[in-house]
Amino acid sequence: MSVVVQTIERADRLVIQRLGAAGVATVHEALGRRGLMAANIRPIQQDVAIAGSAVTISAAPGDNWMLHVAIEQLREGDIMVLAPTVACDMGYFGDLLATSAMARGCRALVIDAGVRDTRDLREMGFAVWSTAVSAQGTVKETLGSVNVPVVCAGAAVNAGDIIVADDDGVCVVPRGEAVAVMEAAEARIASEEVRRKRFAAGELGLDIYDMRPRLADKGLRYV
């Protein structure tokens, strides 16, 4: 039952780039508030935003063997997404594996588990979103799979889905919805830009969004 799917479809590179530019909060809203990973998956670096195509890894708890298998499947711009089959905070990934992944054009890992060598990873410019930092070593004894559907930090991910990650967390955009989500996200940004100017000028959301009548209807009293 352990398989490596070698051919996956990826979204258009420009679409991916524009989703990354939109950022997690906006993309998550444009997706109808779906696709967000749980809030305990956090970046090991600050002020880095990225997007890429998911190469998914289903791994046994405490076993990082499949990362070696997955790296062979990477293409320029991919992001690895590793989900253990059970919650595990051990350190699956460090600077050597990052060196290997970067040699194939991958610059980020999203992992529902731990990583180590975090200082080296920051210095190398390899970005990580993880649920733990831990030096605890893993074994290479049990098979898993690559590019099969996984659940990572509470979100379902298929190989080739677009991963958008920044300081706010990680969002998964199904590949088939990438263009529509990009367009909705950019429309949202444009309209936010208009509102930002009004907010900066001192206008209130109460007025910009015409909230006062509905608040009164619901019974809000000013005293």
Add this chain to the structure above:
Amino acid sequence: MSVVVQTIERADRLVIQRLGAAGVATVHEALGRRGLMAANIRPIQQDVAIAGSAVTISAAPGDNWMLHVAIEQLREGDIMVLAPTVACDMGYFGDLLATSAMARGCRALVIDAGVRDTRDLREMGFAVWSTAVSAQGTVKETLGSVNVPVVCAGAAVNAGDIIVADDDGVCVVPRGEAVAVMEAAEARIASEEVRRKRFAAGELGLDIYDMRPRLADKGLRYV
């Protein structure tokens, strides 16, 4: 039962500023070790210290409607304190609301819930202490209240209380005790300054505080 209290009393601006300069650890001690929020409320930025008057917000879980209502009540130097009526790690607040709050002179939020757009908030110089970072969007369906007593991260807060926040966490000073606490805090700082010099010169706490007799009385043995 949903109300907006429009007139609140605030402490003297200089008193607030001096409490902020004293810092959370010192103010908490000066208060008799009361008023500290729980340790899971953490800053999204580093090395920022602030103090201000609390504008309190009681909000439904996952509903940020009352933030718009509260912003209208802000004055220069206020700090918003949002407490959901039940624990919730969704992202109530982001860069647009911060833009609006800053236009009214508010520069910080303390929230027993999540925020998003954290990179933008840091760049804008808007400080946040929160119990989560999450892009998860909220709705605007259920009323709450503004400037009523709330419990935020385990601490009771009344509108107009002084919020002191820095890297160590958040402390709440009841408005009526502000001057006394400020004086106790500054006295504590002065006496700490004397002791700091003695510590730096190599004197031991055992001698500075004359602890040796009491340690011996309690039965401590050196072997």
Add this chain to the structure above:
Amino acid sequence: MSVVVQTIERADRLVIQRLGAAGVATVHEALGRRGLMAANIRPIQQDVAIAGSAVTISAAPGDNWMLHVAIEQLREGDIMVLAPTVACDMGYFGDLLATSAMARGCRALVIDAGVRDTRDLREMGFAVWSTAVSAQGTVKETLGSVNVPVVCAGAAVNAGDIIVADDDGVCVVPRGEAVAVMEAAEARIASEEVRRKRFAAGELGLDIYDMRPRLADKGLRYV
């Protein structure tokens, strides 16, 4: 039953330094994957690595009296390791105690509890690994012990053991194994250096470690 052991043996200074240079992940592997503290003990600063001899402190929950006692026992290069007898996230340690410890040549604390004045500590160059940040003050009422065996964040520590700490966490090397672990760690680094070059050149772990036959034996299928 409360004792202060005044004479402890320490490892050779150069050995300690070389363990520190090897870093937590490597030392932990060289130790046979033992000695790692739990993943919830985290640094309050970034990009600091250190090693030193443990001066251990067993303290009552919420009581930091023994820190004063322990500081008298410190020598240049020591690291204090404080373990409360029960989990506690109060702020046992701040800038005054750090001033005192630094005056005796100690530059780091590992504590299965909270610390405060974190900004000051970073500015002073005093490194801390803790399980919490909290301004909550402690009392001085109950005796504990210094330089007795403790369990800190899940790891057993004896006085004089070598503490290695960096961004990945904290590892404890039993004093008697220090030289052997140092040698194993440095051998590991040397062999990693060779592999790093091969990884950087694009070779795969699958080939470097000759994994393909074993993967096939276990039944991995490529599709």
Add this chain to the structure above:
Amino acid sequence: MSVVVQTIERADRLVIQRLGAAGVATVHEALGRRGLMAANIRPIQQDVAIAGSAVTISAAPGDNWMLHVAIEQLREGDIMVLAPTVACDMGYFGDLLATSAMARGCRALVIDAGVRDTRDLREMGFAVWSTAVSAQGTVKETLGSVNVPVVCAGAAVNAGDIIVADDDGVCVVPRGEAVAVMEAAEARIASEEVRRKRFAAGELGLDIYDMRPRLADKGLRYV
């Protein structure tokens, strides 16, 4: 600043009893969804429901001295509510203190901390809602207060407020609202009884509450 308030007002005994009969979920709804303690405060027994007047205790972390002071203030039907000034999972309370409390007519404790002797407490018929079970002993060194306002498990409690507790958790009813809340709760129960019969007969909430038009308006599609 440590005080014991000896005279507190209590609600009418029958009102308290009827609030207890209504149960936590109903009372919480009748209160406008306020007053609920956090979900991590759990009963040590099953299938026990109770209500009583709060005798509040503000205690230092790991210090149970004030329980002895509070017991003297108890009257028949009171419930003790202990809130440490900082989160603490030590065992503040066991069978001896329960014996003393029961001798004064108290049959329950709500505590944002730990208890011990849980088997004995169940056998004695003394009910407890706590955030931990722990044998860890506490000291008697630091004063606290009795019958002052406290925050317990996230809820503000004043002495004399009505505590309603069952398998679902703990709810606090402000004394001044007790009669109104009781009436709203009982009205709610009556109307639920009617609906329960319709539900049991196979009618759907979609029809009982006439939800179908609003669902369609919002855009729900059946496929």
Add this chain to the structure above:
Amino acid sequence: MSVVVQTIERADRLVIQRLGAAGVATVHEALGRRGLMAANIRPIQQDVAIAGSAVTISAAPGDNWMLHVAIEQLREGDIMVLAPTVACDMGYFGDLLATSAMARGCRALVIDAGVRDTRDLREMGFAVWSTAVSAQGTVKETLGSVNVPVVCAGAAVNAGDIIVADDDGVCVVPRGEAVAVMEAAEARIASEEVRRKRFAAGELGLDIYDMRPRLADKGLRYV
């Protein structure tokens, strides 16, 4: 984007029953150690084991509207599986909804959120596996979907998958694999029965599984 899928395929009733009889641990092993929900989803009752076809519910955080919609889709023997789009410990479900669900032949709920009226639910014989118990009420404002794929407590669930739940937790069997998993589970039980007798007679796993040579090869030493 909010839909109710009205027609779903279910597995054969006898297959479901036999999976339920096999139990969670055995079924999880028979599935190749996949499909297990996270360990924080726990039963509110003890010693109840059940299996059924999943009717899935994707709900907004703190909003239980879709439960009413889902109940109309239930058939005899179904189990509701509710996954909020973000972690939430509010009380989505109580005795009234259980009455309605039971009227349609449903006897269990699996929910990555909270429930209330737990004593009533136990008395009614309605089984629940939840990640929280909370009286906190929810609203009916935001649409979700019924019988779409969801992620519940870390496991992907499709409508019609077989849910197996007992004291050990909850396991999800994809509908298409139900027969094969049932057969593998029953084979496993048969072989365990043989081994159980040998264990009970005092034979050791070391001998039954012939582990001694491999332990020696790996280097285990007896001292």
Add this chain to the structure above:
Amino acid sequence: MSVVVQTIERADRLVIQRLGAAGVATVHEALGRRGLMAANIRPIQQDVAIAGSAVTISAAPGDNWMLHVAIEQLREGDIMVLAPTVACDMGYFGDLLATSAMARGCRALVIDAGVRDTRDLREMGFAVWSTAVSAQGTVKETLGSVNVPVVCAGAAVNAGDIIVADDDGVCVVPRGEAVAVMEAAEARIASEEVRRKRFAAGELGLDIYDMRPRLADKGLRYV
């Protein structure tokens, strides 16, 4: 480095039995408040108290191989104590292993990890204190050790130490202190019995322990 220590010393059976009768809270006090495991290790059954000699197991995360090795070392009345080298909530132990352990006279397991088949274990009368319940299966790939010193749930345990466990948790008594601790525990019980009668008769702790003068000295005010 993986060893099985085959000969361990055990305390006298009657001493062990009397420690078990004293219970966890009393033994922990008699030990000077040492030896208690963390509060997150909980029984899977209710109202069971036990004591026995520790057979310790150091196991790799997610690997239960050493349990088979350990069972061969068991004698009548032993309790297995399993500590993974890193936190892990997988299900290491179920009914088959319990059958094997019971055949050798062992009736309890203390494990800083998960167990499964919990209903069966309760029915068999095999007692478990664990930090998780999980059906998640483990592998048999990596060696560990038996009867070496371990840290389990924060407490150091040596083979042959006495484990005392009941509803309040688990306490470890060093073998060499067993008789002294037993005597101190029984003295404590006797004096508690005297006080229990006084408490039951309505006397207050304030008077029994003569607390009033010291409370007044510290500044407690009655208002």
